[in-house]
Amino acid sequence: MTTEDDDRYRAPALDKGLDILELLAETDDGLSQAEIAKSLGRSPNEIYRMLERLVRRNYVRRTLEDRYEITLKLFELGHARPPMNRLVNQAKPVLRQFAIQAEQACHLVIHDRGNLVVVAQMDGPGYWNVSIRVGSRVGLVNTGSGHIFLAYHSPEEASLMLEEQGLIGAKALPKGLEQRLSTIRHLGYENMPSAQVVGVFNLSVPVFGPLGSVIAAFTCPYSQRIDKADAPNITEALAMMQAAGIELSKRAGAEVQ
Template structure:
C-alpha cells in the first residue's frame, strides 16, 4: 500500500495514507519530502500536511542527517504489542536456548498474505552475524521460513498464495515457477523441514520448521540461518532435527501439542468423527 489510489477504497482513506507514509519511511530511512510525495502519489500540500501531522503524533521524525525516519512512539507501541503476543513471549526462552546451542541466528516468523514476517530474532555466534531485523518480510517462495508456513496449507488456500507470488529472481537459485515451488513444498512435507540454499541472499543457508496449534494447523515457524561454512552439507540432518525439536517444544509450550509435523492437520470432518466415537 503506497499509492493514493490503493487507499481510496478504504473507509478512512486518510488513515491508509498515514500507513503508506510509515511503510515508505520504514523501507527507506532518510526519505525526503520529494521522495515521500512520489511514493505516495499525493499533491505537495497534502503531503506536507500529512508529514506535519505524523511528526506531531511522534509516528515519524526528522533525522539529523536529513529526511525522515520512524518516530519513538512507534517503538513504544511495538513494545506493548510484543508483550501482549503470547506466542512470541512464550517462544523466546526456547528460541534463545536454541540459538545458543546451534550458534546460528534464529528467527520466529508468521505468514502475512504471501510473505513471511519476522516476529523475533536471536543472534547465535557473535563472530558471524547475519543481517536481519524484526518486521522484515520475504516472499514465501525464496525463504525456508515461508516454505514451512505454507507447505501444509489446505490445497485451495495454497493455490491462492502461489497465484499471488511474483516469483522475482533474487538469486540464481531462487525458485521461479509455481511448479518448481510445489515440488519443493512436497519435499518439505515429506521431510518435515524446509531449506533456503542461497535463494534469498548470497552465502546464506537457512533451515526452518513449523509451529502448530492444538488443531495441528501451522501458525508460525522458526528458522536457523548462517553462512555456507556454518551450515555445511554434513550438518544438514543434525541441524534439521534440532530445528524441528525446537519448533515442537514451542508448540508444546504455547499450545500443549506435540503433533507429528510430517503429517497434515486433521480435517474438520475427521475431528467431528472422532468426537462422535
C-alpha cells in the same frame, strides 16, 4: 434500542454477510450457493458477490465440490493480538537456547494479511551473524519460511497466499516447487540454499497451533563456521531445529509427540 432505531442504522450488505457467516458456522459439511440462498430466503444471484468477497477475504472457503465452508479467520481475529504476544514471549527462550547451542542466528515468521513477517529474532553468541530484522517481510516461494507455509496449507489456501503476493498460475512458480513442498511434508523440514546470500542455507521447520494448523515457521539462515572446528554442522543444527520446533508447538498449545 427500539425497532425504529434498528431500522435507522441498518446496513443491508453487512447483514447479508453476517447472515452467511452465521449460517455456515452452524453447518458441518458446507453448503452450496443455492442452499445458502434458500436457507436465507434470497436469490442465488443476490448472495453471489457477497460470497465471492468472503472467499477472497478468507472468511469463507470454496471446496473442490463447489460448496462453501467457514474458515477459522474469525477465530484467529478474535484471538489475534494476545496469542501473538504470547507466542513471541514463549518463543524467545526457545530461540535463545537454539542460537546458543547451534551458534547460529534464527527467527520466527508468521503469515499476516498476505505477507510473511519476521516477529521474533535471535542472534548467535558470536560477533557475527547472518540475521533478518524483526518486521522484515520475506518471500513466499524463494525462502524456507515461505515453503513451510505453502507445504502445510491446503491447495486452496496456498493458492490464496500466492494470489495475495501476485503469484498465480504455473508460470509464476519456480520449477519443481510442488515436488519440493511434498518432500517438505514428508521430511517435516526445509533445507535449501538461500536465494539471497551465497553460502547460506535456509533451515526451516513448522510451528503448529492448537488446531493442528501451521501458525509460524522457525528458520535458521545457517552458515558453516570455519573458525571453530567444534561448531555444530548443518546436520546437527537441523536436529536442534526440529527439537526446537516441537517445543515451540507445545508452547503454542499443539498436541505433538
